[in-house]
Amino acid sequence: RVVRVEGGMFATEEGAGPEYETCCTFGTMILNPDLGGVIKANELCNRYGMDTISCGATIAMAMELYEKGLIDGQAAGGLDLGWGRIEEVIKLLPMIANRTGIGNILAEGSIKAAGHFGESASESAVQVKGLELPMHDPRGFRGMGLAYMMSNRGACHLQHMVMATEQGMASWPQLFDMEESYIGPASEGKARLVFNSENYGVLANSLCICHYVAYVLPPELIRDALNAVTGLNMSFADLLKCGMREWTMKRGINNLLGVRAADDVLPKRVLTPLAEGAAAGSIPDMNALKSEYYAIRGLTEDGLPGRDLLMELGLEGLSRRLYES
Numbered sequence: 001r002v003v004r005v006e007g008g009m010f011a012t013e014e015g016a017g018p019e020y021e022t023c024c025t026f027g028t029m030i031l032n033p034d035l036g037g038v039i040k041a042n043e044l045c046n047r048y049g050m051d052t053i054s055c056g057a058t059i060a061m062a063m064e065l066y067e068k069g070l071i072d073g074q075a076a077g078g079l080d081l082g083w084g085r086i087e088e089v090i091k092l093l094p095m096i097a098n099r100t101g102i103g104n105i106l107a108e109g110s111i112k113a114a115g116h117f118g119e120s121a122s123e124s125a126v127q128v129k130g131l132e133l134p135m136h137d138p139r140g141f142r143g144m145g146l147a148y149m150m151s152n153r154g155a156c157h158l159q160h161m162v163m164a165t166e167q168g169m170a171s172w173p174q175l176f177d178m179e180e181s182y183i184g185p186a187s188e189g190k191a192r193l194v195f196n197s198e199n200y201g202v203l204a205n206s207l208c209i210c211h212y213v214a215y216v217l218p219p220e221l222i223r224d225a226l227n228a229v230t231g232l233n234m235s236f237a238d239l240l241k242c243g244m245r246e247w248t249m250k251r252g253i254n255n256l257l258g259v260r261a262a263d264d265v266l267p268k269r270v271l272t273p274l275a276e277g278a279a280a281g282s283i284p285d286m287n288a289l290k291s292e293y294y295a296i297r298g299l300t301e302d303g304l305p306g307r308d309l310l311m312e313l314g315l316e317g318l319s320r321r322l323y324e325s
Contacts, residue, residue: 003039009087010036018042018052024135025056030063030083037086041093048097055096057132058110059089062102064124070117077101126269129154129259138270138284141166143182143190143197145284146293149264150194152250158211160201162194170215175200175236185282191292199243206246245313248298248305252318261303264290 001017018026018038026032026041045052065071066081077095079088079102095103105113110125110132126133131154138145143166148155157163164170168181176196179189204214207226214222219236227234234242251259266286273281294301298309310319 005036005039008036009090010034010040012040012043015043016046021135022052022056025052025060026086026089029056029060029135030086030089032084032086032089034086037090040090041086044090044093044097048093050093050097053134054109054132055093057126058106058113059092061110061114061124061126062106065114065117065121068124070121071102075102075117123268126267127155128266129263131155133267133270136163137279138266139185139274139282140279141184142187142282142284142289143194145266145270145286146190146194146289147198149266149286149290150198150293150297152247152254158201159198159205160194161197161204161211161214162201164211164215165193165197166190172200172219175219175240185279187285187289191289191296194293195296196240198247199240201243202246202250203239203243206242241313245315248309248313249315249318251299252305252310252315252322255304255322259303261290261294261299261301264303 002014003012003017004014005012018041022042022045023035023038026038027035032038041056042052045055062071063081063083063085066076067083071081079092081088081092092103092106095101096107097103099107105116109127109130111122111127111130114121114125128148128151131151133148133155134157136144136157138148141162143162144157147157147160147162151159153159161170165172165178166182166184171178171180178193178196182189182193201211204211204222207222209217209222223234223236223239226232226239266284271283271286273283294303298306300306304322305315305318307319307323310316310322
């Protein structure tokens with residue numbers, strides 16, 4: 001989409017319009033109904049090189065802390081961080097990019113920024129492993145909740161194909177056993193679905209295929225193109241094993257940097273059920289999903305890839321570093 005805001009405080013040049021995530025973080029999430037302000041925030045984030053999910057979610061957290069009195073007027077540097085104040089957000093974005101005033105704190109992201117405003121502030125940081133959740137509520141899609149927990153880069157909707165498979169956008173029975181449709185706020189079969197969807201998703205990332213394109217490309221086309229370019233003769237099983245090796249290697253690197261089972265958790269906010277709507281009363285049964293997933297993925301109780309798995313995948317060097325160093 002190509003957009004332009006003509007005149008006023010939100011005037012922009014013609015350029016790329018905001019995506020779904022951006023409309024949520026700078027619109028719905030902060031109670032801002034002004035699309036012009038969303039477009040201006042999107043333009044500024046693009047120019048400054050800031051991610052609109054993490055940036056918008058961190059600002060939303062700051063607004064909540066402001067409402068609770070954990071951020072006062074002095075800490076805010078005179079900004080009014082009340083809900084819906086998109087004009088104040090437009091002032092705040094350059095402060096974040098240039099690390100001035102309260103922007104210097106918010107530039108660290110929600111979980112680190114929350115640490116500046118008291119112990120209770122962390123409950124307002126909706127993140128996994130330091131990365132803010134995108135706009136797909138795991139209370140409505142429990143498989144997505146598990147995928148957020150286990151993603152190697154923290155809460156992310158693009159380190160796996162769970163959004164496509166769980167929400168019925170795509171079905172690939174030729175790749176792995178799966179149902180054509182899944183009930184979102186249910187847990188049955190989700191651990192296996194997440195495992196398979198991760199292995200295919202990280203493979204698509206490595207092949208530089210946009211996930212939304214991969215949703216509609218037949219897996220046979222991806223396999224045959226890769227074989228044509230490389231001269232290999234890989235089967236679907238070979239492709240998924242490559243994805244499994246990649247996921248496991250990334251997990252092992254995270255383990256070397258300190259990640260353990262205790263980090264594979266969802267924030268309190270999404271473990272609090274909604275009172276109304278299609279997902280009312282539903283929350284991901286985090287411990288049960290995690291336990292089932294660990295068994296399928298071959299992770300130890302502490303969250304490390306098992307030695308046998310590492311040897312099977314040809315990751316002997318990683319095994320030595322994890323278990324013998």
